[in-house]
Structure formats: C-alpha cells, structure tokens
Amino acid sequence: MAVTDGRGATAVDHGGRNLPVRFGAQYAIDAFAWALAVVVGEALRYEYNLSAIAVAPMLVLAAVAAALQLVVGWSFNLYQGRYTYGTFEEVRALGMAVLVVAVVLAVPIGLFGTTVGVPRSTVVIALPIALLIMFGARYLKRLYVEHKYRPGANAERTLIYGAGYLGAELVRRMMTDPDSGFVPVGLLDDDPAYRNVRHGSVPVRGTLADLDAVSKQTGAKVLVVAIARADSALLRRANDAGTALGLQVKVLPRLDEILAGRTGLTDMRDVSIEDLIGRHAVDTEVATIAGYLAGRRVLVTGAGGSIGAELCRQIVAFGPAELIMLDRDETGLQAAQLATAGHGLLDTPDVVLADIRDADALRHVFLERRPEVVFHAAALKHLPMLEQYPDEAWKTNVIGTLNVLEAARDCGVQTFVNISTDKAANPTSVLGHSKRVAEKLTAWMAIETDATFLSVRFGNVIGSRGSMLPTFAALIRSGGPVTVTHPDATRYFMTIPEACQLVVQAGGIGSPGEVLILDMGEPVRILDVAERMIEMSGRDVDIVFTGLREGEKLHEELVGASEQTSRPRHPKISHARVVAVPPSALDKTEWDLQMLRKVRDNDTAMIAIRRPKVVPVGKWRS
Structure with a gap:
C-alpha cells in the first residue's frame, strides 16, 4: 500500500487507486462545486425567478470558473498529491485557491457583467457556496477514510x-x-x-x-x-x-x-528501568556546539566503549571535517563505525587501532592526523577491579591520559575534553584517585598550552557495558540472587545520550583548566532499582546484601570538598577548578603508598604526586 511522497510521485494512494484518478476525481468535485455555486448564486440573486436568468452567460461563467479552478488549484498543489486529505494545510490551500479564482472572475464580471447578462453579485454569492461544497466534500471523504482505516475490533x-x-x-x-x-x-x-x-x-x-x-x-x-x-x-x-x-x-x-x-x-x-531512573534529552545550544566541531578534525579515544561510541554518533551530526575513532578494542571500533558510517568494514581511516599506554604510537597518530578537537574517553572504570590491580589504573588512567595530553599538545589541539567521573570528587578508591590525577594533569596542560583543555565529571551512565543495570538483568535472568552492596547505597544515574550530549556541549562552553560537572539530578537508591527490575521481570528473585567493597562510598559526590561551583552558561553544567599538577610531580612510589592508605584528596595532601623541587614560573599553581 503506497502513499504519496508529497509531490505526487507515487503511483498508488491508500485506497489502491492511481493518483491521477484520485486527484482527477477531487478536481471534478471542485469544478462541480463552482458550477453549482454559480447557478445557485444567480438563483438567489433573482430570488428564484428563473426566467430572469441568462442561461448561456451563466454556463460560460461556470465553465470559466471550473477551468480557473484547475489552473489555480494546480499552482497551489491541490491536485498533485501534496496534501493529506482533509488536513488543515489542504483546507488553507483550497481556501486561497478559491479566493484567487473568485477575484479573477470578479474583475471582468464587475466591469462587463451587466452587459453580457451576468449580475455583478454572482461571484460574491457563489464564493462561499463553492467553498462550503468543497470543504464539505473533503470532510465527508475524511470521515469515510478514517472509518475505513480505523483499527480492527481486536485492537x-x-x-x-x-x-x-x-x-x-x-x-x-x-x-x-x-x-x-x-x-x-x-x-x-x-x-x-x-x-x-x-x-x-x-x-x-x-x-x-x-x-x-x-x-x-x-x-x-x-x-x-x-x-x-x-x-x-x-x-x-x-x-x-x-x-x-x-x-x-x-x-x-x-x-x-x-x-x-x-x-x-x-x-x-x-x-524500561532506564526510563524510571534515568534522565532524558535536554535542550542543546546547537550553535555553541557547531562552532567548535563543524569543519574540524575530531578525535575520540575509547571510541569503542559505550560513552565513546555515543559521542562519535552525536559528533557526526555536527559536520566535522573528519572523525577519528581510536581504541585498542577492534570489536568496539567496529560497532562504533557501524553507528557512524553505516558499515563495519574496518578498512577506512576513520578507525585507528592504538593503545593510549603506547606514547610513541599515540604521538605518531596525532602528528599524522592532526586532530583539532579531542574527546578523551578511554579509561579503566571498574572500581573493584582496580582495587585489586592499582598499577593498571596508574598505567591507563594516569600515564595513558598524560600520553594523550602530550600528543595533543604536540600537534596543536585547541579543544581537549577529558571525561572524568564523580568518583574523582573526594576520592576514596583507586579509580577515583586515578581520575582525580587525570583532572589535575588536564588542568596543568591548559596552563601549558593556553588552549581549552578541560575535564567533564558525571556519575553512572545507564546501560554502559559492565554497569549495574546489565549486571542486575543478567542475575535476574539466571534466577538470582541479585547482589546489592548496602540497603542505603545511592548512586547518580544518567542516560548515555544525555551524558554525551552535555559532554559535547561542555566542550563549547568550558574555559581552560576547568572541571565541568554535569547535573545528575537526585541520587537513586540501588535497592529500589533492584526491586523495580525484579518486579518488572515478573520473577521471584532474592536480593542479597554483600557489604560495601574496598574503596566504595555509600553515597557518591559530584563536587570536591575544596571546590566552589557556578553555572554561568548552562543550567545543567556547573563549573569548578582543581589544582593543576605537572607531569614532573608524578611519583609512582608515592602513588603506591597512597593507594595503600587511600586518603581522601582535599587538594592539599597532593595524593599520588610529590611536589617538584623546581617549577617554572607561571607554569603551575597549587
């Protein structure tokens, strides 16, 4: 069952008839409406004294009106399949067409009507009658179509x-x-x-x-x-x-x-559970984003991950000159390429297989491809895993971030957005400390380059790989039990599209060295999420409390104890500052000691770093 494409290009309408037949019949009704309106108009003018009517001039007037309706109606696209039957748009076009026909007829009739035997008031009387007949025919047709195409009795x-x-x-x-x-x-x-x-x-x-x-x-x-x-x-x-x-x-x-x-x-x-605990798309200042992405070479690290892939999908919509998707996960890159390019061939320059731990390979990619905007989404993010293997957090989240920052500096990147986490605010875990150091390194690079190097901090994203919701869903499917750390534990949640939308916008409104903190709404109790998911599944699944894991907080925080925030540009993005730390202050031995103690970072203890003996003036401030 084909339909018109708005230009009359299709061959068959909803009723299965050819469009020329459908709109030919529509014109025939309109022509009949004018003819009848002219006859009734003269009859009314002569108060039904039919013997006073000059039949031949009246019929000529009716024929001319019908012909003009075809010409004018065609110019208003009434008979070309442009409008859905009986819609306001069609009624408006029809009214304009009939008015034009009436005006064209009224001029010669007003000048010569009495000479040829047609009263000057005929057109004025016929106009509303013709409109009424045409509108009525369309309304009846619409009632018939709506009745014919109503849902069946089983709906x-x-x-x-x-x-x-x-x-x-x-x-x-x-x-x-x-x-x-x-x-x-x-x-x-x-x-x-x-x-x-x-x-x-x-x-x-x-x-x-x-x-x-x-x-x-x-x-x-x-x-x-x-x-x-x-x-x-x-x-x-x-x-x-x-x-x-x-x-x-x-x-x-x-x-x-x-x-x-x-x-x-x-x-x-x-x-879905995402609907019940998540947040929904927000209004975006498109001009702000387009100004720094359109026509630019944009590189995304961690492009194969949940956040990175969604970032790439959204960035493409703003017309970058080139989108470069970098990751060490080739399967993730293929999924990202499918979402942005519509294929997963992996044989085009938009996908780059590289590890951010490899400084030489990274520098080669940056110098060869010369990105102008970088979104750094590559990171290790599983808190319990990094508690067991803190060296991996150092290698990827700290040194890997430093490698990306230095490569960006060497090729002249003007906008760099480091994607952080709420666990970097007053950190108590290896993950939180490593991302906090990444924020400080980004702030230092902003001073070093005078370019827009900034971080964006937000909480849990719903549905990302390995996150809480997919884990709960798998446990429920397997019959349980669902494991919850603590009955009072809460977390901030945001949908992946909204998080990425705000991250992209943050790159357009942030200042060098800032940490931009996304508004995550109210925290959600994890036990409530587990109970809702079990209820929605219709299964009888137990919940078991396992206790908070090493480094885990009962309630997450978005703002550090020493941070002051403001919202000058966007109602859902707060701006804050962190202490800038140069690479020369990083000390792996100190990191190992601090990870044993995991002291909360208040920006005075200088967790995981040691102040250097010599600091170039103007290059670093604590």
Whole structure:
C-alpha cells in the first residue's frame, strides 16, 4: 500500500487507486462545486425567478470558473498529491485557491457583467457556496477514510497520557492505521488548559489522578505516556498508577529519535528501568556546539566503549571535517563505525587501532592526523577491579591520559575534553584517585598550552557495558540472587545520550583548566532499582546484601570538598577548578603508598604526586 511522497510521485494512494484518478476525481468535485455555486448564486440573486436568468452567460461563467479552478488549484498543489486529505494545510490551500479564482472572475464580471447578462453579485454569492461544497466534500471523504482505516475490533483500548502535540499525533496515527494494535478511547492530561480538548473523536477525560475511574469507564487495557519531555519522576508516577490497575504502560521513543526518522510515533515500547531512573534529552545550544566541531578534525579515544561510541554518533551530526575513532578494542571500533558510517568494514581511516599506554604510537597518530578537537574517553572504570590491580589504573588512567595530553599538545589541539567521573570528587578508591590525577594533569596542560583543555565529571551512565543495570538483568535472568552492596547505597544515574550530549556541549562552553560537572539530578537508591527490575521481570528473585567493597562510598559526590561551583552558561553544567599538577610531580612510589592508605584528596595532601623541587614560573599553581 503506497502513499504519496508529497509531490505526487507515487503511483498508488491508500485506497489502491492511481493518483491521477484520485486527484482527477477531487478536481471534478471542485469544478462541480463552482458550477453549482454559480447557478445557485444567480438563483438567489433573482430570488428564484428563473426566467430572469441568462442561461448561456451563466454556463460560460461556470465553465470559466471550473477551468480557473484547475489552473489555480494546480499552482497551489491541490491536485498533485501534496496534501493529506482533509488536513488543515489542504483546507488553507483550497481556501486561497478559491479566493484567487473568485477575484479573477470578479474583475471582468464587475466591469462587463451587466452587459453580457451576468449580475455583478454572482461571484460574491457563489464564493462561499463553492467553498462550503468543497470543504464539505473533503470532510465527508475524511470521515469515510478514517472509518475505513480505523483499527480492527481486536485492537487494545488505549488511554493516552498527554494531550499536547505528541498525544494528538498519536491519536491521529492510531485512528488511521487499520493494522494498529491500539485504538484510543481517551486522553489524560494534568494541565487544566486541556480539560475540554478533543482530538478527533477522542476527548480528554481527566488527569492522571482520574486514571482508575477513566480506565473502568472506557475499558482501557493500555496506558501510553505521550509527553515529549517526560522525566523519570513523571514516568515512575504514571507507571506505578497504571501497573497498580493492571494496565500495560508504554512510552514513545525519544523526540530526537522521532525527528531524526530512526523511529516513528507508533513505535511504542514497554517502560524500561532506564526510563524510571534515568534522565532524558535536554535542550542543546546547537550553535555553541557547531562552532567548535563543524569543519574540524575530531578525535575520540575509547571510541569503542559505550560513552565513546555515543559521542562519535552525536559528533557526526555536527559536520566535522573528519572523525577519528581510536581504541585498542577492534570489536568496539567496529560497532562504533557501524553507528557512524553505516558499515563495519574496518578498512577506512576513520578507525585507528592504538593503545593510549603506547606514547610513541599515540604521538605518531596525532602528528599524522592532526586532530583539532579531542574527546578523551578511554579509561579503566571498574572500581573493584582496580582495587585489586592499582598499577593498571596508574598505567591507563594516569600515564595513558598524560600520553594523550602530550600528543595533543604536540600537534596543536585547541579543544581537549577529558571525561572524568564523580568518583574523582573526594576520592576514596583507586579509580577515583586515578581520575582525580587525570583532572589535575588536564588542568596543568591548559596552563601549558593556553588552549581549552578541560575535564567533564558525571556519575553512572545507564546501560554502559559492565554497569549495574546489565549486571542486575543478567542475575535476574539466571534466577538470582541479585547482589546489592548496602540497603542505603545511592548512586547518580544518567542516560548515555544525555551524558554525551552535555559532554559535547561542555566542550563549547568550558574555559581552560576547568572541571565541568554535569547535573545528575537526585541520587537513586540501588535497592529500589533492584526491586523495580525484579518486579518488572515478573520473577521471584532474592536480593542479597554483600557489604560495601574496598574503596566504595555509600553515597557518591559530584563536587570536591575544596571546590566552589557556578553555572554561568548552562543550567545543567556547573563549573569548578582543581589544582593543576605537572607531569614532573608524578611519583609512582608515592602513588603506591597512597593507594595503600587511600586518603581522601582535599587538594592539599597532593595524593599520588610529590611536589617538584623546581617549577617554572607561571607554569603551575597549587
């Protein structure tokens, strides 16, 4: 079943007829409307004294009006498949076309009408009559089409929460899709302005608080949340209300996915745990981002990881001159290439296989490819693993970061974004200390180069490889038990797309040497997440508390004890400063000692580094 592409290019419409036949019939109705309107107009003018009507001039006028309707209507794309039947856009174009026809007819009739036997008022009277007939024909056709293409009798009766644009579009899509498994029977909205709104034949029946009564009244079995910027708190409220009543609760894809064409309005899905604890896409100042990414050579380290791959996907949208994806994981690089280039051939220069621990290889890549913007996402991130192997954290998160920083300096990188973690704020773990040192090295390189070298700090991202949610899901699938460290432990969570969106924007608004801290919202209790996931799975799985692991905090922090923050540019990004530390101050022996003690870093103890004897003036400040 083909449809028009907006230019009349397709051959068949929804009814299976050729477009020329469909729009030829549409024009025939419009021509008949003008002819009838002219006849009725003259009859009204002569107060139904038909003997006073000059039939031949009247018929000529009707024929001319019909011919003009074809010419003018064609110029307004009325008969070329441009408009969906009965939409406001078609009505507006039709009204303009009929008005133009009337004006063109009115001029000669006004000048010569009495001479040829046509009253000057004929066109004025005929205009509203013709419009009424044309509008009426289209309205009846639309009613017929909507009835014909309504969902079948087996479609689930559905309530839509959200009576705005998305809700209205969802109603329209459902009511005109015979294959839809859902038929809307009511809308809900908490905004009093929508109290008396009706979309098509579907009225707003109340607010979410009325869900119980409305679901019983309509016999609804499904609740769809159709609110573009619904946050996790709203989704939890809707999900809990719907689930308590035995309704299936579904959500729409993210608005940016709909606008990008990756999904459609009818691609509804069940509520996921990510929806209930995560955050959703934020408004982005595109001009700010495009200014430093468009037309630039951009390199991403750790491009095969969850954060790196999403960064690459988002960066491509801003038109960089070249995107260079670097990682030591060839399988991860292939996945990143699939997401950005649409293939995973691994034989093109956009993918680079290299290890950030290898300073010589890294320097060769940077000097050869000359990136202008660098996002440093490569890191070891699993806290318990690094507690066992602190040397690996030193080699990758500290020395590896230093290698990337020095390579960036040597090739003249102007914007460098080091991706950090909330565990770097008042660190108590090997991971936190290593990322804290990486922030300090980045701040030092900003002083060294006078370029925009900065760090971005945020908490847990939902769904990244090896993170909590996939681990819980695997434990639940295997029958449990689900292991939770502590009943009161909390963590900050953010979706990968939102985290990367803010990271990319941070590169455009940050100043040299800053640490930008992403607003993570309210922390979420891990036990609540585990309980929700078990409930959503429908399984009977036990939860076992294992106790906090070495170096692990009960509650994470985003801001260090000695840091002062401000939000001058973006409501969800705070700016802070850390002590700048030069590479000459790094001391592996001191690192080993400090990792044994893991003292909280307050920027005066200088954890993991030792102050050098000689510091060039203006190159480092504590």
